[in-house]
Amino acid sequence: MKVAIAGAGAVGRAIARELLLSEHDVTLFERDPDHIVPTSVDGATWIHADACELEDLERAGLQTFDVMVAATGDDKANLVVSLLATTEFAVSRVVARVNDPRNEWLFNDDWGVDVAVSTPRMLASLVEEAVSIGDLVRLMTFRQGQANLVELTLPDDTPLAGKAVRRLQLPRDVALVAIIRGKRVIVPEADDALEGGDELVFIAPEEAEAPLHEAMRLPV
Template sequence: MFIVIVGGGKVGYYLIKSLIPHNHKIVVFDPVAEICHKIANELNIPVINGDGTDIDKLTKIGLSDADIFIAVTGKDEDNLIACQLAKKNFGVKRTIARVNNPKNITVFERLGVDIAVSSTSIITDLIEQEVDDSGIKTIMKLKKGKIVLTEIDVRSTHAICDKLLKDIQLPRDCILISIIRDDEIIIPNGYTMIKSGDCIIAATSKEKQQELKEYFLKSRKL
């Protein structure tokens, strides 16, 4: 693939190093001359001394033929502008932006960035999963986080334990994909009984995930 990367700092440098072994065509932009020389000498790839929004330079490298445009500078506004320029002016199909402030993720996505990545947000999610001892955690987000895959460990104290799926009213927009019981993977149907120790994989909309958690965490009535 033809990949254009804006930003040759630490994030950009190690991103480039990880991509080179896969034989991609890579061109890098950075406004700092010393960084450009370092990348060009150490990684032996084309490096343009510029800010990644110079239309003439982007045209010369053939950005319209790029498969992916990645902006990983330390400034959110620069990453956003660069991605918008690549998509709107050059028709790049896939844009990825580093987001330093996680509050900007939604803004980036609404303004056309295909993937907005925040290391702060990722770490926060991991911490929340580690401290959550309820037995429910997020294992994957799809479609820009609109769909969430959730892992649920069923306990004997949960109200859903020992019930058939047909007798359980799941929240709207929630689907049970599979049940892992010991070493067996079960594709559930209405007559599948949920047992203590089961690991349930469920898919929900982002808005309904909390409702799903609350539903599964209900305790048995004594």
């Protein structure tokens, strides 16, 4: 996969290193020449360019990339990068960093954003996930509310213990994508039985979250 990252600060470089470990083709765009340090991310391509400038993106051939990651420390810049990547270069996937949670409402399809990543919100969600038993916790939003990644930890005395996945009466358009049990990550199959303490990870539209929560409280 060919990935462009706008912003070669600490966040952009960290993302690049992780993607390189998975053998993706990574290019970092950085407008400040003092921040261009190729030895800090071995294996990445570095381009001295302003990712908010159409001409710079054209010279870099952004239309050949599969993913754009807008990872600068400026929300306005990340929105502009996202919009250009989507509307001018038809990049198929755009992920944008949200620095100020108050701006999160702007990071939607109107600005070309497929996935908005808000570090404060993610940290808050992980805190909730760590302490919430029996409650649905939203971990991430895809396509700005069209689908959410949500987690629910079953209480030890859940009435669902011993029930097979196929017997779960999940709301429409909800999918159980993983069961985390201790150190194991289980890709659920129809005959897998649930246990108390299981962390269940779902993909669900927002309107299905309340019905999902109720469904997981009741025996099936």
